[in-house]
Structure formats: structure tokens, C-alpha cells
């Protein structure tokens with residue numbers, strides 16, 4: 183394949199939606215007649231597109247010859263699928279028992295305030311996605327949270343803005 | 350065959366029978382809520398649990414199959430306790446507003462509580478809160494859903510539409526449309542089959558009762574009501590009659606007591622529909638025989654959910670559908686034209702109510718295509734279940750009413766019209782009418798009962814060769830007319846795909862959205878079993894045979910109507926009032 187052709191013409195070095203859909207169509211064609219392959223297709227589609235919005239769900243449902251509601255049902259069943267665009271960074275606040283007891287909820291409230299999003303949503307500038315996590319193994323130093331792969335321990339809500347400023 | 354012991358009794362049942370079925374075959378009815386015989390088993394309610402000796406955990410008897418030598422106990426102390434517990438858990442996440450719920454006293458969840466001897470709800474529990482989704486036909490209140498998933502099975506596996514599915518998991522599980530979209534924005538056909546199986550009040554018809562009461566109390570309104578036989582042979586089930594008891598006469602008296610001014614028989618308009626549709630078919634045949642283009646096969650338009658289905662999935666093929674309106678809309682159009690003129694009434698004072706076995710009609714009457722003079726042909730549609738609720742509300746004792754006749758002019762109907770609600774009924778009537786128009790002879794069937802195309806099988810076809818036609822129909826001499834009949838959307842998909850590919854061998858196709866036809870419509874009484882359906886059918890066949898006129902074109906009401914007002918089939922006036930152009934709803 184000609185490498186140039188898959189690049190977006192504006193030079194931003196990203197694939198256009200159309201190119202992403204074409205790739206997804208190829209994957210659908212490959213898996214279409216395999217029983218139980220919907221999850222694989224959704225996985226691949228999310229990797230290509232980043233998330234699974236309604237339009238893409240319709241596209242996959244039509245391609246896989248499955249009812250749209252079934253596709254959407256599978257997506258909501260598994261937590262690794264997302265119907266919202268993901269931000270550049272994912273913030274996951276631990277809401278495991280220890281962290282919950284020691285102020286995890288306060289962190290979430292404050293972050294919702296600062297970022298102006300609800301849990302599960304992405305900021306308008308697509309910079310952050312706010313999520314919650316179950317125990318991330320830092321119970322001794324609760325409350326904890328992660329930004330991408332970095333774990334922050336004993337987080338003070340007042341320090342959140344300083345932490346975010348690093349990104 | 351497998352030998353096992355149920356409650357100390359040795360029994361013998363076929364292989365791969367479930368414990369629940371095995372018990373039933375031996376006259377033991379194990380309580381069950383999510384399981385629906387012949388339709389759905391999923392094992393979510395766990396009210397059907399039983400003890401199996403040697404197995405530690407209780408087994409869901411609707412899922413577990415029998416094994417050789419199994420020893421089952423269906424009614425031990427432990428079983429009763431666990432069932433009660435499971436029931437209370439179901440109840441704890443169920444919005445308990447029984448007094449104001451439409452399904453109050455017709456609710457499998459309530460009945461189960463009584464049966465299991467539950468006296469109080471012990472778990473207050475956390476309840477998930479969902480918004481209520483109201484479409485023109487169907488209302489979904491997931492706060493009452495007990496997650497039995499019967500609706501999912503019916504919508505996906507039986508109706509093949511697939512707009513409902515389980516979403517999320519664990520405590521957050523909810524039966525939903527894709528991305529929580531409102532029903533009126535997804536491919537729902539409004540067939541209402543989900544409302545028949547829902548054991549609680551979570552999926553139901555969108556209530557019109559209030560509007561109808563209001564119209565009835567408005568002194569300035571003349572309220573016209575119409576109903577068909579599919580309603581009158583089923584409504585008795587709501588009042589403890591033996592299923593299949595025909596109650597048309599009693600219903601007429603009852604509706605009169607409720608204050609309706611004119612009580613008409615939709616079956617009379619069925620005969621009109623058949624005559625118009627037959628003419629349309631002949632017109633299209635004539636055009637193609639002359640080498641010009643016309644949309645063939647002609648596809649029936651009587652079923653509202655089927656039109657919606659085509660609009661959703663085959664919008665390019667809408668022109669194949671007959672322009673003939675369905676009988677209740679025709680009657681409405683005439684009630685708001687000829688009849689108002691005759692009675693010297695003001696158009697805007699006439700309010701037309703259709704009592705139907707159907708939920709899809711509720712949406713259909715809102716279509717702009719179903720209006721004349723800027724007024725809807727029909728103002729409100731009540732399902733069989735709704736009208737039964739109104740009768741109960743009014744406190745009228747159906748059993749002590751004398752029988753009464755439908756009002757003129759829409760009183761009489763043919764025997765063929767009785768079978769309108771049964772799959773194949775429209776086809777039989779249309780075929781025989783066409784044959785008679787074309788040849789001047791009766792179709793040589795034994796009193797219209799073409800058993801080869803009526804009944805319950807999903808999709809059927811048949812051929813009819815035209816020989817020695819009348820002068821005007823010479824173009825059909827030697828032509829073999831091919832027709833197909835189906836009900837439910839699985840067969841519809843097959844037949845529509847043939848049309849899309851240009852491979853349809855047929856001239857005429859009848860489709861009903863509900864499996865078996867309107868007699869099994871989405872607005873009919875529940876719960877439904879195959880036996881009940883069979884009895885409704887027998888009643889319709891019985892009424893059909895008892896009619897003095899068997900054929901639509903012999904109905905004198907209809908001939909009078911053409912003479913007085915419509916001139917002839919497909920006349921300009923008939924086209925204006927009785928036909929429409931199907932369009933995709935925007």
C-alpha cells in the first residue's frame with residue numbers, strides 16, 4: 183500500500199474519518215461470518231476510532247447484520263468499551279473501599295468541578311477523561327488516583343490543580 | 350425417555366425435558382416468572398428453584414434438564430423460603446405504584462406474590478431510576494422492569510426487529526434501546542408483541558383512555574366508535590369468559606352505555622378495503638400486461654406495523670405497498686365526510702375512536718398521510734386491553750347486558766371480513782373478489798376457506814390461473830396469478846428482499862406484522878397461550894361461516910355506499926378518501 187495515500191491531506195498526520203471507517207469495514211468483512219466475533223470487531227473498531235459513537239455502532243451493526251440494540255448492549259456490558267471520545271489523558275480516581283473511606287469521593291467531586299465534566303466524560307478540549315477505578319493497590323496510602331500510568335497517593339483535593347498543571 | 354422422581358412420584362419424560370416441563374406434564378405447576386412456555390427461557394427470576402437430591406444448590410427448574418434417576422422436590426421448606434427471598438429481591442428494585450399502574454390486577458408479579466405468600470416487602474433496596482420513554486404506540490417504564498427479558502426474545506428472535514436488548518450489567522442492567530434512544534427514533538415497528546409478553550407494567554401501550562373519556566364528556570362532540578371481530582372474540586378474556594367467546598353484541602350495548610353515539614363495525618369497512626384493493630391490483634396488472642411499468646407485487650397495507658417496518662428497512666420500496674387505507678381509517682374517513690354530511694353535522698364535532706387489537710394503529714393515525722381536510726381520519730385508538738379497563742372503570746357488567754346490533758350504515762359485513770384478523774384472510778378475500786370481477790364466476794373454493802393459505806405457518810404461497818375472463822379482462826387470459834402470505838417480520842424480510850433484488854415471483858403479497866395476524870395483535874388481552882389463540886381463531890372461523898353474505902362484493906352496505914357516494918371503486922372520490930400515498934416519516 184502506498185503510505186502517502188493513507189495520510190490525511192492537510193498534513194496533520196492523522197487519518198480521516200473516512201479512512202478509519204474503511205479500515206473498520208475491512209475488519210468487518212473479515213469477521214462477518216464468524217460466530218461470536220462481534221466483540222473482536224468492536225475492539226478493533228475502538229482501537230482505530232478511539233471510541234464507539236452511535237454512528238459507528240450503526241455502521242458495525244449494518245455490516246455485521248446484527249440489530250443495533252444488540253451491538254449497543256454488548257458495548258455497555260463491557261467496561262473497556264467507550265461510547266465517549268477519550269481524552270489525551272485518563273484520570274482514574276480510586277473508589278475502592280479504603281480510598282472511598284478516606285476521601286475518594288471528594289477527589290471525584292473536585293475533579294468534576296475543575297474539569298467541568300461528569301465521571302465517564304471527556305473535557306471539551308479532549309485533554310482529560312475522568313473515570314473511576316476499583317482498588318488500584320495503594321490502599322495504605324489512600325486516597326489514590328492515576329493519571330495514565332502514574333499513580334498519585336494520599337492526594338489532597340487542594341493539590342489537584344497543581345497535579346493537573348503538569349499535563 | 351428418562352425416569353426420575355418428582356415429589357416422591359416416579360415419572361417418565363422424554364430426553365432433554367426441563368424439570369419444570371417434566372413437572373408440568375405430571376400436573377405440578379412450579380412457580381415461574383421469567384420463563385414463557387414455547388417462547389423464552391433465560392433463568393433470571395429464580396422463582397422456579399427446586400431441590401435436587403445430591404446437588405448442593407437449588408436448581409432453576411426452567412433451565413435444568415432432567416437426568417436419569419434424579420430425585421426432585423418442588424415444595425420443601427427450603428425451596429419455599431428461597432423463592433420468597435428471590436421474589437422480595439425482585440420487588441425491591443421495582444417501582445411499586447400498583448394502584449396507579451395500568452396492569453394492576455393483571456400483573457404476573459402481583460399474582461406471584463400472592464401465590465408465594467409474601468405479605469410484606471422486606472428489602473426496601475436501592476432502586477435504579479430510569480426515565481419513562483413514551484412513543485405514540487408504546488410506553489416503556491423501566492422502573493417497573495424485572496429483567497425477565499421476554500421482550501428481548503420476542504423483539505429479536507420472534508419479530509426479528511431487534512430494537513431492545515439488555516444493556517450494562519449487574520445492578521445497573523437495564524433493557525434498553527441502543528444508546529438509550531427513544532423508541533420513536535429507532536426501528537421499532539410498534540407491533541406491540543413485547544407488550545403482550547411483559548409480565549408487569551414495564552412495556553405497555555401508550556394510554557389514550559383519558560382522551561377518550563374527555564371526548565365522551567364533551568357535549569359538543571359526536572363520538573363514533575368502531576371495532577372489529579378480533580376484538581370481540583378476545584375481550585371476554587379480560588372478564589373471565591371462556592377464551593373465544595364472541596361478545597360483539599354485548600360490546601355494542603356496553604359502548605352505548607358508556608356514551609358513544611355511533612357504534613360501527615370495522616368489518617363492514619373491511620369489505621370496502623377488499624373491493625378497493627382488488628381494483629388496485631387489477632389496475633397494476635393491466636398496466637404491466639400492456640407492457641408499461643407498475644409496481645408489482647402489490648403488497649397489502651392493512652397492517653400498520655408492517656408499513657412502519659418497510660419505512661424503516663425498505664424506504665425505497667414503499668411504492669409497492671397498496672395505497673388502500675386499512676379498514677378503520679376508511680371508516681374514519683367516511684364517518685368524517687359522507688356520514689357527517691348525511692347527518693348534517695359539523696366536521697370538527699365528529700370524534701372517531703377505533704378499538705383495535707393493535708398498538709401500531711396508535712402511531713398510524715398520527716401520520717399526515719392518514720388525514721383528509723386537515724383532520725385525522727381517526728382521532729384515538731384504544732387497544733382491546735384499554736377498552737376493557739374503561740368498561741371496568743365504568744362499572745358496567747358485561748354479563749348482564751343484552752345483545753345489540755351495530756349502527757347503520759356500517760353494520761353488516763361479509764363472512765370473509767371475519768377472517769380479516771387471521772393471517773391469509775385479506776388474501777382469500779382479495780383473490781376471490783378479483784377472480785369474480787375478472788371471470789364473473791365464483792372462485793371455486795369451498796366457501797372461501799382456502800385452507801392451503803390460511804392458518805399458522807409463517808410463509809405460504811399459491812397460484813391461481815385465470816381462464817375465460819370477461820371481455821374487459823382479456824389481458825389476463827391464461828395468466829397465472831401468484832400470491833404469498835406471511836405474518837411476523839421474518840417472512841416479511843424474505844419477501845421484501847426478493848422485491849429489492851427484483852426477484853419476486855409474486856403479483857400480490859399479504860403481510861401481517863403480528864405472528865398469526867391481528868387476532869394475536871399487540872393490543873390483545875394477556876397473558877396469551879397457544880390454547881387461547883386457538884380458541885380465538887375457532888370463534889372467528891365460526892362467525893365467518895355463520896354469515897349470510899360470504900363475499901365482500903356482495904355486502905349491500907358497500908354497494909349502497911358506492912351508489913350513493915363513492916360512485917365506483919377507485920373513483921376520484923374513493924381515491925381521495927380511501928387511498929393514500931405512503932411516505933417516510935421525517
Ligand code: SF4
Nearest residue numbers: 504537538540541543
Ligand atoms: S413494539 Fe415490536 S418492534 Fe417495537 S420493541 Fe416491541 S416487539 Fe420490538
Ligand code: SF4
Nearest residue numbers: 494495497498500547
Ligand atoms: S420490560 Fe417487561 S418483558 Fe422486558 S425484561 Fe422488563 S419485565 Fe421483562
Ligand code: SF4
Nearest residue numbers: 652654707863867870
Ligand atoms: S398484525 Fe394486526 S394487530 Fe398486528 S400490528 Fe399489524 S395491524 Fe396491528
Ligand code: FES
Nearest residue numbers: 276278281317320
Ligand atoms: S482502595 Fe484505593 S487503592 Fe485500594
Ligand code: FES
Nearest residue numbers: 381392394395411
Ligand atoms: S422461571 Fe426459571 S428462572 Fe425465572
